[in-house]
Structures are given as structure tokens and as C-alpha cells.
Amino acid sequence: MNALRRLAALLCGIDPGMRRMLQYWAATWVLYVICIVLLSLQVAHGLSDPDAARGLMAFGACGALSFYGLIRANGVFKLAPDQLAVAQAAFSLVCAIWAYAISGPLRAAMLTMTVVIIVFCMFALRPRQTLMLSATAIAGMGTAMWWLQAHDPLRFPPITELLTFGYLAGALVSTALLSGEMSKLRSRTKRQKRELSDALETIKVLATVDELTSLINRRHMNEVLEREERRHAPGADTCIALLDIDFFKQVNDRYGHATGDAVLRVFSATARAALRANDVLARWGGEEFLLLLPDAAPDDARAVLQRMAEQVRAMTVPGLDGRQITFSAGLAKRRADEPFADTISRADKALYQAKEAGRDRIALAPADIAPERRYGSR
Numbered sequence: 001m002n003a004l005r006r007l008a009a010l011l012c013g014i015d016p017g018m019r020r021m022l023q024y025w026a027a028t029w030v031l032y033v034i035c036i037v038l039l040s041l042q043v044a045h046g047l048s049d050p051d052a053a054r055g056l057m058a059f060g061a062c063g064a065l066s067f068y069g070l071i072r073a074n075g076v077f078k079l080a081p082d083q084l085a086v087a088q089a090a091f092s093l094v095c096a097i098w099a100y101a102i103s104g105p106l107r108a109a110m111l112t113m114t115v116v117i118i119v120f121c122m123f124a125l126r127p128r129q130t131l132m133l134s135a136t137a138i139a140g141m142g143t144a145m146w147w148l149q150a151h152d153p154l155r156f157p158p159i160t161e162l163l164t165f166g167y168l169a170g171a172l173v174s175t176a177l178l179s180g181e182m183s184k185l186r187s188r189t190k191r192q193k194r195e196l197s198d199a200l201e202t203i204k205v206l207a208t209v210d211e212l213t214s215l216i217n218r219r220h221m222n223e224v225l226e227r228e229e230r231r232h233a234p235g236a237d238t239c240i241a242l243l244d245i246d247f248f249k250q251v252n253d254r255y256g257h258a259t260g261d262a263v264l265r266v267f268s269a270t271a272r273a274a275l276r277a278n279d280v281l282a283r284w285g286g287e288e289f290l291l292l293l294p295d296a297a298p299d300d301a302r303a304v305l306q307r308m309a310e311q312v313r314a315m316t317v318p319g320l321d322g323r324q325i326t327f328s329a330g331l332a333k334r335r336a337d338e339p340f341a342d343t344i345s346r347a348d349k350a351l352y353q354a355k356e357a358g359r360d361r362i363a364l365a366p367a368d369i370a371p372e373r374r375y376g377s378r
């Protein structure tokens with residue numbers, strides 16, 4: 001399996017764009033091989049001139065290999081995929097015209113190849129390019145037919161050539177128009193796919209981020225805590241802090257709800273800026289925030305909270321007339337293998353004590369208080 005993968009990487013490279021181009025090339029290459037086999041059978045049954053057929057086979061094989069080389073070396077030439085597709089289609093058209101000229105009574109069958117080439121283009125070209133290529137095919141095949149009936153009217157009777165040309169032109173124009181429609185359909189599907197993935201991205205953000213503060217929301221914090229619970233870090237302390245803005249109701253009542261929202265926004269940005277890289281702050285509800293401090297002893301956690309408190313006191317909020325904002329915090333160190341629900345419950349009790357003791361302070365939870373409230377159930 002690995003050897004196969006290595007061989008595929010050797011032949012097709014690792015760039016997805018190049019691989020896609022080589023897939024198209026491989027599809028046309030299969031077509032070339034089928035044509036070469038059929039041409040050999042024509043020669044074997046005396047339906048084609050052997051020298052002319054051998055010349056066409058060599059031309060087709062060399063061309064196919066050259067396009068493989070061109071695609072593989074496209075890092076140097078930097079041709080756009082549609083430029084390569086146009087070049088390949090033009091080359092295939094030359095082969096089809098050549099095949100028509102040397103295929104005697106079987107020549108009408110070669111016209112199907114011309115249509116197949118245009119159909120192939122609908123996957124790689126814009127509708128205008130496909131239309132231009134169809135016009136080129138009609139002009140090229142028409143010129144060949146005119147030249148053949150003029151120089152060899154016995155084998156290429158003018159009226160037969162004229163009618164054949166009429167059928168071919170009709171088929172090519174309709175194919176080009178149809179492939180244009182298909183192309184538009186493909187572009188619409190691509191655009192819808194892009195819009196869908198953008199919408200999915202927005203939904204993901206809405207499901208994890210609090211719209212007002214841009215902090216992660218309670219639901220996502222619960223996932224973070226579950227992950228942290230599964231993470232086994234022997235010997236490392238983890239702390240939880242519950243933060244609550246002091247007298248926030250007064251702020252709302254005195255300065256209005258919009259200013260209250262501004263306080264929540266500025267507070268969140270200020271608090272986040274005071275954190276260490278691994279700390280996670282979430283809006284837990286209303287004006288309450290939950291802070292996870294992994295690999296932090298209570299002293300480290302307290303230092304983070306003190307730094308945060310100083311910065312919060314110093315922050316300015318538009319519309320607050322210079323009023324200072326403070327918060328109270330309950331801090332709890334997670335016991336060995338303790339569910340976070342219980343640590344949060346102890347932090348909540350410590351927060352209550354901090355409020356009771358006069359606010360604007362940090363209270364550490366005593367390790368032996370029994371947990372009562374579970375997180376995620378509020």
C-alpha cells in the first residue's frame with residue numbers, strides 16, 4: 001500500500017491541483033490508447049493507409065507524453081489549468097482532423113471524437129472558452145473537408161462532405177451550448193458549497209463564542225473542562241476561579257443597559273489580556289465569568305487574578321463617567337481526580353464569601369467544603 005502511494009506520488013506529485021490535472025490527462029490518455037488500438041485494426045483490415053496511420057499514432061503518443069511532462073513541469077511554466085486544457089483540446093482536435101482525413105469509409109466515426117473533445121472541455125473551461133473551441137473545431141474540420149473534397153473528390157464526394165459538415169457543425173454547436181449550461185451549473189454548485197461552508201463556520205463560532213464579549217461561552221467551556229478532566233497531568237495543580245463584577249445592577253440602573261454591555265465587553269478584553277497563554281476565560285452567565293488556570297498553584301492563580309483586578313480597576317469604559325469597576329473572585333484548587341463540577345461549586349462558595357466580605361477581593365475556597373452545585377446544570 002505504501003509502495004503504491006510512493007509510486008503515485010512519484011508519477012503524479014503531491015500537489016492536489018497537479019493531481020487533478022493529471023487525472024484529466026489520464027482520462028484523455030485512455031482515449032488516445034483506445035484510438036490507437038482502433039486505428040491499428042483499421043490498418044490491419046486495409047481501411048487506412050498504414051504510413052499515415054503510423055504517423056498519426058506516433059504524433060498522438062508523443063503529444064500525450066509531452067502533455068504529461070508539461071503538467072509535471074508546470075511549477076516552472078505556471079500555466080493556468082484552463083490554458084493547459086485548451087492546449088490539450090487543440091492538440092486532440094488536430095489528431096481528430098488527421099484521423100478523419102486518413103480513415104476512408106470509417107471517417108464519419110472520427111467526428112464523434114470531435115464531440116467528445118468538446119464534452120471533455122466542459123469540466124475544465126469556461127463557457128466562452130468552450131464556445132471558442134467549438135468554433136475552432138468547426139473551422140478546422142470544415143477546412144479539412146473542403147480541402148479533401150477539392151483534392152480527392154472520388155473518395156470525398158463534395159455533397160457527402162457538405163452534409164457531413166452540416167451534421168458536425170450542428171452537433172458541435174449544441175454540445176458547446178449544453179456544456180456552457182453545465183459549466184454554469186457547476187459554478188453555481190461550487191458557489192453554494194462555498195456559501196454553505198461559510199455558514200457552517202459561522203454556526204460553529206456562534207455555538208462556541210459569546211456574541212457580546214467574544215469570550216468562549218458556557219457550553220464551550222464545559223467541553224474545555226471535560227477535555228481538561230480527561231487530560232492526565234500528574235503532579236500539576238489546576239485552579240478554577242469564578243469572577244463576578246461588583247454592583248453591576250447599579251451600573252445598569254444608573255448608566256443604562258448599553259453602558260452595562262460596554263462594561264462587559266471592556267472587562268472581558270481587559271481580563272483576557274491579563275491571562276497566561278494556557279488560561280481559559282469564559283462568560284459563564286450574566287456578569288459572571290469562569291476562569292480555568294491549568295498547571296497553576298493557588299498562589300500563581302491568585303497572582304493572575306490580582307494582576308487582572310488592577311487592570312480592571314484602571315480600565316475606562318465610555319459612558320461610565322470615570323466610575324471604577326471591580327470584581328470579586330472565588331478561587332478553588334482542583335483536588336486530585338475531583339470533577340470540575342465540584343471544584344466550581346467550591347469556587348462559587350468562595351465567591352459568595354468574597355461578596356459577603358465587602359467585594360473587590362479574591363477568596364480562596366477551603367479544601368474541605370462539600371460540593372453542592374454541578375456545573376452545566378444552571
Ligand SMILES: Nc1nc2c(ncn2[C@@H]2O[C@H](COP(=O)(O)OP(=O)(O)OP(=O)(O)O)[C@@H](O)[C@H]2O)c(=O)[nH]1
Pocket residue numbers: 212244245246247248249250252256257258259260261264285286287355359
Ligand atoms: N447590560 C447587561 N446586563 C446584564 C447582562 N446579563 C446580566 N445583566 C444584569 O446584571 C445584573 C446582575 O445583578 P446582580 O446579580 O444583582 O448583581 P450585582 O448588582 O452585580 O451585585 P453583586 O454581584 O452582589 O455585587 C442584573 O441587573 C442583570 O440584569 C448583560 O448581558 N448585559
